[in-house]
Amino acid sequence: MTMLAHANSGRPEQPAFERRLRDELHRRWPAGADELDALARYALLPPGKLLRPLLALACAEAVGGAPDDVVPAALAVEYLHVATLVHDDIIDADDVRRSRPAVHAAHGVPDAIVAGDHLIFAAFTAIGECRPARAATAAATALAAAGSDLCRGQVLEARLAGNPAAGVEAYLTVAALKTGALFRAACRIGALLGGADAERADRLGEYGELLGIAFQIRDDVLACTLGPEATGKPSTSDLANGRPTLPVLLAFEAADPATRRALAAALARRSAGPGELAEFRAMLVATGGVDRARARATEYGEQALARLDTLEASASRDLLASAAAWATGAGR
Amino acid sequence: MTMLAHANSGRPEQPAFERRLRDELHRRWPAGADELDALARYALLPPGKLLRPLLALACAEAVGGAPDDVVPAALAVEYLHVATLVHDDIIDADDVRRSRPAVHAAHGVPDAIVAGDHLIFAAFTAIGECRPARAATAAATALAAAGSDLCRGQVLEARLAGNPAAGVEAYLTVAALKTGALFRAACRIGALLGGADAERADRLGEYGELLGIAFQIRDDVLACTLGPEATGKPSTSDLANGRPTLPVLLAFEAADPATRRALAAALARRSAGPGELAEFRAMLVATGGVDRARARATEYGEQALARLDTLEASASRDLLASAAAWATGAGR
Numbered sequence: 249m250t251m252l253a254h255a256n257s258g259r260p261e262q263p264a265f266e267r268r269l270r271d272e273l274h275r276r277w278p279a280g281a282d283e284l285d286a287l288a289r290y291a292l293l294p295p296g297k298l299l300r301p302l303l304a305l306a307c308a309e310a311v312g313g314a315p316d317d318v319v320p321a322a323l324a325v326e327y328l329h330v331a332t333l334v335h336d337d338i339i340d341a342d343d344v345r346r347s348r349p350a351v352h353a354a355h356g357v358p359d360a361i362v363a364g365d366h367l368i369f370a371a372f373t374a375i376g377e378c379r380p381a382r383a384a385t386a387a388a389t390a391l392a393a394a395g396s397d398l399c400r401g402q403v404l405e406a407r408l409a410g411n412p413a414a415g416v417e418a419y420l421t422v423a424a425l426k427t428g429a430l431f432r433a434a435c436r437i438g439a440l441l442g443g444a445d446a447e448r449a450d451r452l453g454e455y456g457e458l459l460g461i462a463f464q465i466r467d468d469v470l471a472c473t474l475g476p477e478a479t480g481k482p483s484t485s486d487l488a489n490g491r492p493t494l495p496v497l498l499a500f501e502a503a504d505p506a507t508r509r510a511l512a513a514a515l516a517r518r519s520a521g522p523g524e525l526a527e528f529r530a531m532l533v534a535t536g537g538v539d540r541a542r543a544r545a546t547e548y549g550e551q552a553l554a555r556l557d558t559l560e561a562s563a564s565r566d567l568l569a570s571a572a573a574w575a576t577g578a579g580r
Numbered sequence: 581m582t583m584l585a586h587a588n589s590g591r592p593e594q595p596a597f598e599r600r601l602r603d604e605l606h607r608r609w610p611a612g613a614d615e616l617d618a619l620a621r622y623a624l625l626p627p628g629k630l631l632r633p634l635l636a637l638a639c640a641e642a643v644g645g646a647p648d649d650v651v652p653a654a655l656a657v658e659y660l661h662v663a664t665l666v667h668d669d670i671i672d673a674d675d676v677r678r679s680r681p682a683v684h685a686a687h688g689v690p691d692a693i694v695a696g697d698h699l700i701f702a703a704f705t706a707i708g709e710c711r712p713a714r715a716a717t718a719a720a721t722a723l724a725a726a727g728s729d730l731c732r733g734q735v736l737e738a739r740l741a742g743n744p745a746a747g748v749e750a751y752l753t754v755a756a757l758k759t760g761a762l763f764r765a766a767c768r769i770g771a772l773l774g775g776a777d778a779e780r781a782d783r784l785g786e787y788g789e790l791l792g793i794a795f796q797i798r799d800d801v802l803a804c805t806l807g808p809e810a811t812g813k814p815s816t817s818d819l820a821n822g823r824p825t826l827p828v829l830l831a832f833e834a835a836d837p838a839t840r841r842a843l844a845a846a847l848a849r850r851s852a853g854p855g856e857l858a859e860f861r862a863m864l865v866a867t868g869g870v871d872r873a874r875a876r877a878t879e880y881g882e883q884a885l886a887r888l889d890t891l892e893a894s895a896s897r898d899l900l901a902s903a904a905a906w907a908t909g910a911g912r
Contacts, residue, residue: 369725
């Protein structure tokens with residue numbers, strides 16, 4: 249029985265923060281704007297779970313800051329996140345996102361490239377609204393570093409495609425870069441603009457990175473077990489991209505030679521009919537790959553939770569703790 | 581005889597600034613780095629004319645600042661410029677840039693998308709090194725606004741493709757967004773970090789925008805008159821993209837109905853053999869489109885020059901003046 253098994257594993261919610269973020273997104277990206285802003289609006293609205301900006305606001309409040317002052321920076325994190333989704337969907341030829349056509353599928357690749365760029369610039373415009381200037385500069389630098397880490401993770405992930413023997417370490421490096429980095433930045437930015445000293449901001453940044461890795465594992469497990477109605481993406485997306493996710497890598501480690509060959513062939517094929525997908529998923533379950541991936545998510549979630557130990561009790565601390573519990577509760 | 585006809589129309593040079601920028605580019609983007617940095621290095625080195633970062637350093641010095649302190653921000657402007665070249669070359673399917681394969685031609689579209697994103701993030705990382713924080717925040721905000729303007733210009737330009745009747749006003753709007761905005765930002769950023777007050781920074785920003793428009797017209801004129809060895813791009817690039825450049829728009833305005841039909845057909849074809857290109861260029865010259873475009877560049881250059889009137893005499897002021905003269909000397 250793990251520490252987190254006792255915790256609430258429902259999706260972390262903070263209705264006041266969410267409402268504030270949604271209202272602000274609608275206010276800043278109104279209908280009827282020019283074509284470029286309309287492309288950004290299509291990508292941003294309706295919003296997803298807003299998990300990253302919620303973390304930024306919660307971290308600001310958890311260190312004694314005023315969440316309202318941090319809203320522009322929280323939105324900046326969401327803009328950057330959505331920008332990378334828009335560009336990644338082009339790269340991965342994923343035509344469906346959040347149960348709708350991806351930006352490039354709806355508007356073409358050229359406009360999708362430009363829309364992603366615009367969202368990156370909008371992120372730095374928004375973060376520049378925050379004060380004091382010293383904290384805003386530190387926050388912008390943290391966001392820029394996370395952005396480059398995301399790019400680094402994208403390049404590295406592409407090099408692993410099709411290789412079920414890539415190894416767990418390589419996966420974790422990609423997860424830290426592609427997901428952990430922006431979760432880390434969200435938490436550090438919230439803490440810095442909330443008035444935290446460097447040590448406290450760093451500790452919340454570590455919480456964010458560990459949470460992000462747990463969250464990425466959770467996402468990869470759900471992609472192996474749920475249908476498209478739950479994930480908003482085609483069930484075949486990871487397989488079509490030959491992506492060796494953690495369940496695949498752990499299944500491969502544990503598998504007999506015949507199953508290894510079958511896993512490698514499935515990844516190499518870069519396409520999957522419904523029967524092939526079901527067979528592939530069954531191998532991930534039968535080898536224990538899915539269960540062992542879940543256990544890894546729990547480990548990361550517990551490590552994240554431990555980083556909250558110096559925070560005083562508050563509703564925002566509870567939100568951060570419930571996020572750690574949620575990220576580890578994949579499919580249970 | 582215009583004011584600028586007396587001025588030196590050779591390329592503006594400041595060997596000490598150029599050496600400093602080149603050395604710093606090589607220092608920051610060494611060979612043997614990881615794959616992502618290697619992609620950025622491919623895009624950045626060997627560098628182009630470095631006109632935008634030179635303007636930033638010259639503006640910093642012209643207002644009494646220390647150019648050395650502004651080098652990271654000057655590089656940031658170059659990173660953003662190169663990022664947009666990388667992404668625009670994907671969008672325009674331009675496979676040659678600076679007489680070499682464009683990033684996407686050498687490394688594929690996915691890596692080129694990511695390399696461009698990384699360069700944008702690197703720009704904000706670099707500008708965050710500058711101090712004081714208040715000026716750095718203002719500079720980052722100016723850079724982000726310019727980035728979004730570039731995106732807006734890209735979208736608008738795409739809508740004009742193939743239309744020789746798009747009109748001069750639409751062209752000038754695109755030129756202000758796609759080229760003027762980043763020249764403006766380069767000059768404002770240099771001035772702000774050089775210690776200028778808001779009024780002086782704005783005036784140098786106006787200089788930059790006017791210079792950028794003159795420079796864009798110059799570029800479009802050269803693309804109509806020179807070969808690929810001079811421009812580093814195939815001579816057919818504008819025509820293959822159906823781009824109604826200023827010489828085309830002015831030629832169309834002045835042309836008889838038969839020539840108008842021929843111009844429209846050439847833009848609509850989206851491809852050109854050597855004979856068709858020569859015929860197209862001959863129409864631009866015969867209708868006076870090229871000469872009238874040159875005259876427009878001179879007007880913008882003179883307006884830019886007038887914005888320098890409150891600067892004290894200095895080598896950097898001379899550099900800014902010679903840039904205005906250079907931008908207007910297309911092909912003469």
